[in-house]
Amino acid sequence: MPTIAILGSGAVGALLGAALARGGADPVLVTREETAALLARAGLRVDSPLLGDHHVRVRVAARLDDEADALVVAVKAPHLPAALQRIRAEPGVVVPLLNGTEHMAALRARFGDRVVAGVVRVQAHRDGPAHVVHRSPMLSVAVAAPGAPALTDALRAAGVEVATGAPEADVLWGKLTRLAGLALATTAADAPLGDVRADAEAVAREVAAIAAAEGAAVGAEAVVAELRALPDAASSSLRADVGAGRADHELDAIGGAVLRAGARHGLPMPRTAALVAQVETRAVAR
Numbered sequence: 001m002p003t004i005a006i007l008g009s010g011a012v013g014a015l016l017g018a019a020l021a022r023g024g025a026d027p028v029l030v031t032r033e034e035t036a037a038l039l040a041r042a043g044l045r046v047d048s049p050l051l052g053d054h055h056v057r058v059r060v061a062a063r064l065d066d067e068a069d070a071l072v073v074a075v076k077a078p079h080l081p082a083a084l085q086r087i088r089a090e091p092g093v094v095v096p097l098l099n100g101t102e103h104m105a106a107l108r109a110r111f112g113d114r115v116v117a118g119v120v121r122v123q124a125h126r127d128g129p130a131h132v133v134h135r136s137p138m139l140s141v142a143v144a145a146p147g148a149p150a151l152t153d154a155l156r157a158a159g160v161e162v163a164t165g166a167p168e169a170d171v172l173w174g175k176l177t178r179l180a181g182l183a184l185a186t187t188a189a190d191a192p193l194g195d196v197r198a199d200a201e202a203v204a205r206e207v208a209a210i211a212a213a214e215g216a217a218v219g220a221e222a223v224v225a226e227l228r229a230l231p232d233a234a235s236s237s238l239r240a241d242v243g244a245g246r247a248d249h250e251l252d253a254i255g256g257a258v259l260r261a262g263a264r265h266g267l268p269m270p271r272t273a274a275l276v277a278q279v280e281t282r283a284v285a286r
């Protein structure tokens, strides 16, 4: 059985850890000391329309000292440098599931070409450190070429939908193009998608142009059609984080990364820039 470590025991890390544990794998969640102690004592409560509502025990540690076949990285971007200090071993493959693109360089500086891009599609949040709430049955992971079979075989066995083999740019920019409009428009207005569809679609078109410049096969109209198919009530974790006054929101990893890439390619990003500025104002005011 491959050894899988997950850095971060939040919404994504805990949900995948719970799925893997229930699927018969023996993952270890690497997380902060206090959280590790609590999870070791109390285990993890999961409310999930996909996995069922259950209580599960998952191994936890505050550091990864032992070899692992795969390391999943599931912390928010602002915590990445500090969280990486906990990884003292050299995992066989490292698959980050962060939103954004710029974490790839930081991870490659540490782990070299063992880093394989990944993204997760899920709507989940934590209700305290030992309780994860999965809000819809969607849970899918995409891992770019050359893949990470030690991880993806175990995820499939645990019932998680997995796609593999697409080029890295398609995986990262495909997710960011789908996310940026939804995240920036809902957060800038502090409103659900139904109230801000025009902004979300305008940003998606601007980001799709960057994705194309980055060599990703991401069709603007396909993304806009997906946005149109989302319910009016759809929202984003960026909106939830900024609304809750969390300092570790991912505006820079999402909007900042998009604007920097736009500047690199000389592409105008007027709607994205305006929404990023509005979110910054909201975040500072809290």
Ligand SMILES: NC(=O)C1=CN([C@@H]2O[C@H](COP(=O)(O)OP(=O)(O)OC[C@H]3O[C@@H](n4cnc5c(N)ncnc54)[C@H](OP(=O)(O)O)[C@@H]3O)[C@@H](O)[C@H]2O)C=CC1
Pocket: 007, 008, 009, 010, 011, 012, 013, 030, 031, 032, 035, 074, 075, 076, 077, 079, 082, 083, 084, 086, 097, 098, 099, 120, 121, 122, 123, 124, 125, 126, 129, 237, 250
């Ligand atoms: N939630 C979602 O629905 C989705 C999230 N994502 C992406 O997944 C990534 C993770 O998000 P999410 O799981 O929601 O985030 P959460 O805030 O729920 O969880 C983050 C986890 O990181 C841990 N952490 C923070 N600092 C450190 C540190 N120094 N050392 C070890 N662990 C640390 C936190 O620990 P502690 O428990 O102690 O606070 C927490 O367990 C983000 O990039 C997000 O954009 C992508 C798609 C959907």
Ligand SMILES: CC(C)(CO)C(=O)C(=O)O
Pocket: 099, 120, 121, 122, 123, 124, 179, 182, 183, 235, 236, 237, 238
């Ligand atoms: C849009 C969503 C829920 C898709 O996974 C997401 O990634 C986020 O809000 O951060």
